[in-house]
Structures are given as structure tokens and as C-alpha cells.
Amino acid sequence: MIKPVNVFAFYRLGKRLESAVEQRLSKLGEDLSVFMAIFAGRAYSDEFAKSEPIGLSRSQKAALKISDEIKQITSRLEGGPKNVFHDHDIGSLIEAVADFEAVFESECSEDARIFAVMPRGIYDTIKLLDKAELVFEERVRNGLPGAVLQDVNLAGRCLALDLWSATGFHSIRAVELMARRYHQVVTDRSEMDERTPLGGLANDLKQEVERQEGNKFTDSPLGLVSAMLGRHNKIYRIPVMHPQMSLDEHSASEVFQVSTTVIPIIYEDWCRRSGSNSLRSNQEPSPPSAH
Numbered sequence: 001m002i003k004p005v006n007v008f009a010f011y012r013l014g015k016r017l018e019s020a021v022e023q024r025l026s027k028l029g030e031d032l033s034v035f036m037a038i039f040a041g042r043a044y045s046d047e048f049a050k051s052e053p054i055g056l057s058r059s060q061k062a063a064l065k066i067s068d069e070i071k072q073i074t075s076r077l078e079g080g081p082k083n084v085f086h087d088h089d090i091g092s093l094i095e096a097v098a099d100f101e102a103v104f105e106s107e108c109s110e111d112a113r114i115f116a117v118m119p120r121g122i123y124d125t126i127k128l129l130d131k132a133e134l135v136f137e138e139r140v141r142n143g144l145p146g147a148v149l150q151d152v153n154l155a156g157r158c159l160a161l162d163l164w165s166a167t168g169f170h171s172i173r174a175v176e177l178m179a180r181r182y183h184q185v186v187t188d189r190s191e192m193d194e195r196t197p198l199g200g201l202a203n204d205l206k207q208e209v210e211r212q213e214g215n216k217f218t219d220s221p222l223g224l225v226s227a228m229l230g231r232h233n234k235i236y237r238i239p240v241m242h243p244q245m246s247l248d249e250h251s252a253s254e255v256f257q258v259s260t261t262v263i264p265i266i267y268e269d270w271c272r273r274s275g276s277n278s279l280r281s282n283q284e285p286s287p288p289s290a291h
Contacts, residue, residue, distance in 0.1 A: 042070035056107050062100040069093040120159055120253055132156020135260045140267055143278040145181070148174045148263065155256050164252035171259035172198065172237050178266045178279075179205075179229055185274045186222060198237045202229040221269035228262050 049063040069092050120128060127134050133141055133149045135156070141149065155170035179201045180194065186208055205226035213220060236255045247255070271277050 042067055042074065045070070056104070059100065059104040059107050062096070062103045066093070066096045066100055069096045123156070123159070125160055128156040128160040132159075136264060139277075140264050143267060143271070143280070144263070145177065145279045148177050148279075151177065152260065152263070155259070159252055159256050162249070164247040164249060167252040168236065168247045168255045171255045172232075175229070175232060175259050175262055176201070176237075178263050178270075181279050182225065182266045182270050185270055198229060198233040202226060202233050206230060221265070221272070225262075225266055225269060228265065232258065232262060 045063045045066040049060045049067060051060070073093060123132075123135075132153045132155060133144075135152070136144070151170045151174035155167050155174065158164075158166040158170060176198050179198055180196070183189075183201050183204060186205060205222065209220070209223045209226050212222065236258065267279070270279065
């Protein structure tokens with residue numbers, strides 16, 4: 001599982017602690033800026049200690065030690081900010097900060113691994129990782145089955161993480177799910193085997209074009225969809241689903257892009273033919289709008 005790493009939080013914690021330690025700590029009870037720096041240091045050390053573990057468990061324990069030391073100091077200020085502290089009163093805090101720095105430096109170089117995931121073409125990295133379905137406009141997203149959106153989201157995540165073959169697998173599966181639902185409304189047959197591959201669906205739709213429109217080549221929505229699915233099957237589905245076949249960066253990006261182009265086209269004609277704007281089941285609520 002990928003977890004976001006707030007690198008700036010590390011910088012902010014260090015900056016606040018440095019400010020608290022390097023200022024005139026003997027004036028803690030009199031100098032408001034030092035007083036505030038100490039309290040900020042406590043807040044940020046607590047935040048760091050309670051964050052998701054990312055290979056910095058020793059640093060998080062060291063941050064808890066800082067927080068405990070600050071709590072002891074601040075508890076002495078309950079009577080007001082007029083108390084005067086001497087440097088030896090906060091020696092333990094200075095030592096805790098030094099220990100944290102040593103442990104944090106060690107873990108950052110040895111245990112923690114922070115990676116940058118680079119953008120893929122025009123696709124935003126964060127959206128690919130978290131919600132690739134945003135490639136569709138909101139109206140389409142709200143009408144697509146949850147299973148289709150799930151595969152699109154998985155395909156986007158795989159694309160962001162250089163998992164090329166997995167990108168192709170989930171992209172094709174999303175298209176197949178849409179093609180089956182489209183096939184049902186076009187042919188008025190609900191008994192289609194769920195295991196029927198994309199090639200079989202494309203051939204059936206091609207025959208339906210000939211039956212309904214009397215020719216093999218047509219610019220109608222049905223003709224366009226059947227032709228696109230046929231090409232999709234030959235160029236992508238057969239190679240992607242072959243157990244010995246693997247994709248590279250270019251082909252994975254291409255199959256994701258083509259698949260997310262085909263799906264809305266199928267959706268639009270499905271809506272026109274069915275008189276509905278949602279392929280979702282009654283038990284499947286529409287997703288919340290993304291802002």
C-alpha cells in the first residue's frame with residue numbers, strides 16, 4: 001500500500017525545535033517567542049509521533065520523548081509566563097532533540113525510502129494513484145458500474161507505478177465489463193456468458209450492425225463501437241491476456257488511454273438505447289461528486 005509522505009512536516013518539526021533550543025531558553029518564562037516555539041515544538045512532535053509508520057519507528061519514539069520533555073516544562077508554566085527557567089532546567093529537552101536528530105538521520109539514510117512517482121504524459125500522478133476515474137467527466141462517472149470504475153482506478157495506479165502488464169489487464173477488463181452490458185441492450189439478450197471474451201462480444205456486435213443496418217461499414221454509434229471493440233481486441237486484448245506477453249511503458253500508456261476513450265462512447269450509446277443514464281444496479285449508489 002502506498003502512503004503519502006509529508007516531507008515538509010519533517011522540515012517544520014526540525015525548524016521549530018531548533019528555534020526552541022537555540023533561543024535564550026533561560027528567558028522561557030519571560031520571552032513569549034521562546035514560549036510559543038516550545039509549544040509549537042510539542043504540537044509538531046506529537047503530530048510526527050502519531051503519523052503513519054513509514055520506516056521511521058525509532059524516530060517516532062524519539063519524537064515522543066521530546067513531547068514528554070516539553071510537557072514537563074510547560075506544566076511548570078501553569079502559574080503564568082513570569083517564571084524564570086535556567087538552562088539546566090531544559091537540559092533534558094536539548095538532549096532529547098539531539099537524540100531525535102541522530103536517530104532521524106540514521107533512519108532516513110538506512111530505513112526510510114521516499115520515492116517520487118513521475119507523471120505519465122498528461123495524467124496527474126496523484127489522480128492516477130488515487131482516483132484515475134476522474135479521466136471521465138462527472139456525468140459519465142456517476143453512471144458507470146462500480147466494477148468498471150474500480151478497474152479503471154487500478155489501471156491508473158498500476159500505470160503510475162510502472163506496472164505495465166497490470167495496467168493493460170485492468171484497462172481491458174474495464175472495457176470488457178462495459179462491452180457485456182452494452183451487448184445485452186443492443187441484442188436484447190441477457191443470457192450472454194459472463195466468460196465470453198471481448199472478441200466474441202465484438203463479433204456479435206458486428207453481426208448486429210449488419211442485421212440492423214444492412215452493411216458492414218457504418219458511422220452509426222453501434223458501427224463505431226463494434227469496430228473499436230474489434231480493434232481493441234486484436235491490438236490489445238489478445239496480447240495483454242496472453243500469459244507470455246508483457247507490456248512496456250508506451251504500450252501500457254496507450255492501452256489505458258484507448259480504453260478510457262472507448263468506455264464513454266459505449267456508455268453514451270447504451271444510455272440512448274436503454275433510456276437510462278446509469279448502468280449501476282439498484283444496490284449500487286452513485287459515487288460522491290469530486291471537487
